[in-house]
Amino acid sequence: MSVTTDNYRLGMRHLPAAVSVLATGRGDQRAGLTATAVMSLTAEPPRIVCAVNQSASAYPALLENRTIGVNVLAGEQEEVASCFAGATGLRGAERFTAGDWREMSTGAPILDGAVVNFDCTIVDHLPFDSHSLFICAVQEVAVSPDRQPLLFVDGGWAGLMRASEEHLGQYRQAVEESVAAVTEALAAGRSPTEQLRRFVENFTHVNIAQSDVTREYLRHEAYVPQEAMVAINAAKDEFDRQLAGLLRAGVESGEFEVRDPRLAGLAISGMVSWMYRWYSEQGRLAPDDVAQEMADLVLGMVSGR
Ligand SMILES: Cc1cc2nc3c(=O)[nH]c(=O)nc-3n(C[C@H](O)[C@H](O)[C@H](O)COP(=O)(O)O)c2cc1C
Numbered sequence: 001m002s003v004t005t006d007n008y009r010l011g012m013r014h015l016p017a018a019v020s021v022l023a024t025g026r027g028d029q030r031a032g033l034t035a036t037a038v039m040s041l042t043a044e045p046p047r048i049v050c051a052v053n054q055s056a057s058a059y060p061a062l063l064e065n066r067t068i069g070v071n072v073l074a075g076e077q078e079e080v081a082s083c084f085a086g087a088t089g090l091r092g093a094e095r096f097t098a099g100d101w102r103e104m105s106t107g108a109p110i111l112d113g114a115v116v117n118f119d120c121t122i123v124d125h126l127p128f129d130s131h132s133l134f135i136c137a138v139q140e141v142a143v144s145p146d147r148q149p150l151l152f153v154d155g156g157w158a159g160l161m162r163a164s165e166e167h168l169g170q171y172r173q174a175v176e177e178s179v180a181a182v183t184e185a186l187a188a189g190r191s192p193t194e195q196l197r198r199f200v201e202n203f204t205h206v207n208i209a210q211s212d213v214t215r216e217y218l219r220h221e222a223y224v225p226q227e228a229m230v231a232i233n234a235a236k237d238e239f240d241r242q243l244a245g246l247l248r249a250g251v252e253s254g255e256f257e258v259r260d261p262r263l264a265g266l267a268i269s270g271m272v273s274w275m276y277r278w279y280s281e282q283g284r285l286a287p288d289d290v291a292q293e294m295a296d297l298v299l300g301m302v303s304g305r
Pocket residue numbers: 019032033034035036037038051052053054055056057058084085086152
C-alpha cells in the first residue's frame with residue numbers, strides 16, 4: 001500500500017514536537033527559521049542533527065556561515081516561533097526584532113529566555129531530496145531549567161503539563177502548614193470543642209493563604225513523580241490521623257456525636273478546603289470572619305449537645 005503525502009502529513013501532525021529557532025549570521029546578515037526537525041545525534045561527541053528545507057531563506061546563510069544557534073523555545077515565545085516561521089512577513093535579519101538576542105562562543109544568534117540554547121558549528125550537511133540534514137557540533141550549552149517548553153502538535157502550539165520542583169516545594173509546605181493547623185489546635189484547646197474550633201479556624205486560614213498553590217498543584221497532580229507523591233501523602237495521612245484523634249476524643253467526652261471519626265475528619269477537612277471559597281471569594285467575608293463562620297458550621301454539625 002502506498003502512503004500519500006496528505007496521509008503522511010496527517011500522521012505527522014500527531015507527532016508532538018519541541019519548537020526551536022535555528023539561527024545563523026551576525027548583524028544585518030542574520031537569518032533564521034522555526035524548526036521542529038531537531039534531534040540529538042550523539043552525546044559523544046555532542047552532535048545535533050537538524051533537517052532544513054533547501055528552499056528556506058536561511059538555508060544559504062547556514063551553508064556559508066557554518067555556525068548555528070539551536071534555540072529551544074519556552075512556552076511564552078510563541079510570537080518568536082510564528083515570526084521565524086514566516087507568519088509575520090518579516091524576513092532575514094528583520095525577524096530578530098522578535099525576542100532578545102545575544103551571542104555565545106561561535107557568534108551564532110542565541111535567544112534569551114529559551115529553555116535551552118545550543119551554540120554549534122556545522123560539521124557536515126547531507127542533502128536529501130527537498131531538505132538537508134545539518135550535523136551540528138555543540139560548542140556551548142545554556143539551560144534555563146525553570147522554563148516550560150513550547151510544543152507543536154496537531155497544527156497548533158501547546159504546552160507541557162509538568163509539576164515543577166518549585167511548585168511541588170510550595171505545595172509540600174502548604175500540606176505541612178495543614179498538619180501544623182491540627183497540631184497547634186490540639187495543644188491550644190482545653191476541650192475537644194475548643195480544639196475543633198481552633199483547628200477549623202487555623203485550617204481555613206491555611207486554605208485561604210495557599211489557595212493559588214493548591215490550585216496549581218491540582219492542575220498538575222497527574223504529573224507529580226511517585227516519590228514526591230509518597231512524601232505528600234504521608235503528611236496528609238498524619239493530618240487525617242490527628243484530626244480523627246481529635247474527633248474521637250470528642251465522642252468519648254460526649255461533646256461530639258459522629259459515627260466514624262475518621263470519615264467525619266475527611267468530610268470536615270474536605271468541606272473547609274472547598275467551602276472557604278464561597279465565603280472568601282469576591283470579598284464576601286474577611287478571612288477572620290470566614291474562619292468563624294466555618295467553625296460555627298462544623299461545630300453545629302458534630303455537636304452532640
Ligand atoms: C511548527 C513549525 C515547524 C517547522 N519545522 C521546520 C523544520 O523542521 N525544518 C524546516 O526546514 N522548516 C520548518 N518549518 C518551516 C519554516 O519555519 C518556514 O518554512 C520558514 O521559516 C519560512 O521560510 P522562509 O524563511 O523562506 O520565509 C516549520 C514551521 C513551523 C510552523
